[in-house]
Amino acid sequence: MHEISLTRTIIRSVQQELSPDELDRLRGIRLKVGVLSGVEPVLLENAFEVVTENSPFKGVSLEIESVPVEVECHLCGTHFQVQKQKFICPNCHNPTNNIKQGDELTIHQVMLDDE
Numbered sequence: 001m002h003e004i005s006l007t008r009t010i011i012r013s014v015q016q017e018l019s020p021d022e023l024d025r026l027r028g029i030r031l032k033v034g035v036l037s038g039v040e041p042v043l044l045e046n047a048f049e050v051v052t053e054n055s056p057f058k059g060v061s062l063e064i065e066s067v068p069v070e071v072e073c074h075l076c077g078t079h080f081q082v083q084k085q086k087f088i089c090p091n092c093h094n095p096t097n098n099i100k101q102g103d104e105l106t107i108h109q110v111m112l113d114d115e
Contacts, residue, residue, distance in 0.1 A: 003047035006039065006105070010048075011057055013107060028061040028111035034102040035069050061111075069102030 014029060033039050041064045048062045069082040073089035073096045080090055082102070087095055 003039065003043040004051060006044060007047040007051045010107060011051065014110060018110065022112055023056065025112040026057070026060055026110060027113050028063060029107060030063045030065065030109040030111070032065050032067050032104060032106045032108045034067040034104045036099070036103040037105045039105055041066060065108065067102055067104060070100045071096050072098045072100050074098055
């Protein structure tokens, strides 16, 4: 279950970027997780609960936005969302692997309590 390792990496990244005062006011983390990232959102949420149970991050919410796969056709330049794992351009009917989004795992936003 690599979601535990990912959770620890997310926590370390947040700790490195926020000041001690900001960490005390942290109330939520928002992620963007691409469909092709290899991450199962439910497993990541469960891992986050387990890893943060006895830590300063206990009570911090984790919100995950699923990002669909979007590609660009190499031949005609059409941008389109991949449906049912078909990487075929709807315009010129050629296959493409030029992924523009959908394979990322990013910390999109952290939410802090107001002082």
